[in-house]
Amino acid sequence: MPRPRTLLAALALAVAPLAHAGTVPVAVAANFAAPMQKIASAFEADTGHKAVLSMGATGKFYAQITHGAPFQVLLSADDATPARLEKEGRAVAHSRFTYAIGTLVLWSAQPGYVDPQGAVLRNGDFRHIALANPRLAPYGLAALQAMGQLGVTARLQPRFVQGENIAQTHQFVATGNAPLGFVALSQVMADGKITHGSAWQVPAELHQPIRQDAVLLTAGQGQAAAMALMQYLRSDKARAIIQAHGYRF
Structure with missing residues (x-):
């Protein structure tokens, strides 16, 4: 002792x-x-x-x-x-x-709404799409860059709903105020899996890292x-x- x-x-x-x-x-x-x-x-x-x-x-x-x-x-x-x-x-x-x-994803709280290739951006019939303010939030800027690379910005811009930050953007989609939106993968993933809804992981080459x-x-x-x-x-x-x-x- x-x-x-x-x-x-x-x-x-x-x-x-x-x-x-x-x-x-x-x-x-x-x-x-x-x-x-x-x-x-x-x-x-x-x-x-x-x-x-x-x-x-x-x-x-x-x-x-x-x-x-x-x-x-x-x-x-x-x-x-x-x-x-x-x-x-x-x-x-x-x-x-x-x-x-970080990894950018196009996400919807509705299962099956966002397809695995992100084709919904070109042919989806939705009124609103959420993204973070690109002047304040890098994920919002990455979303703009990705849409530009895909050639869908002009089509989608009238439907933009901008969150002050990525947390507010996620809230817009989670509550259904926007049927889909660009958020951070970390907001919808746990233990390596999308927790709910449907998502497309935006290819890294479509925006700056x-x-x-x-x-x-x-x-x-x-x-x-x-x-x-x-x-x-x-x-x-x-x-x-x-x-x-x-x-x-």
Whole structure:
């Protein structure tokens, strides 16, 4: 049986990480909400640090950061925004990396509505099609690029219903306000399968890669919790969660 002093020393070592645990405010692209909630839980359990998550459109986060929002880490839906923040001195130089590559899908909550080839875009008789605002959300921009490559933009543009971000876009389709729309695969996938409805995974060659970069913002420089989260996102545990939600690396 360990001596009392030895036991006290062991207990002190065990709680040391928790004694220095911190909180990190994180701006999270809306498409990454589900996996990031799971990662945040695992991160807190493993490190004691707590990630406080705000979900939204990358473009809006950029505006908030430039106006002094106290985020310490940005998980963007693109790679351009973190690069721009670094260039402007609002993010720590050389801290950014690609944490996931997103997949765009055309999805309907109705089984059998979207065919596996996406032909519904050319011949479907629907009044509305949802997409995220392409000026704010990279998935919306990718949707526009894909429709352009398919030559259906002129036909479909009068039917566009735009969400402020990809979460709102998914809601439009899930509630039936739009019978189909372009969303992130991660929003409709669990355990490697489409959970319900019908979907067409848009071929990657139809749009620019959706490289999603993380960056340490200047407010997070030197902050233990922020730096720990940046490291944790590259861990095997985090990457397994990310892959399970339909992302690539």
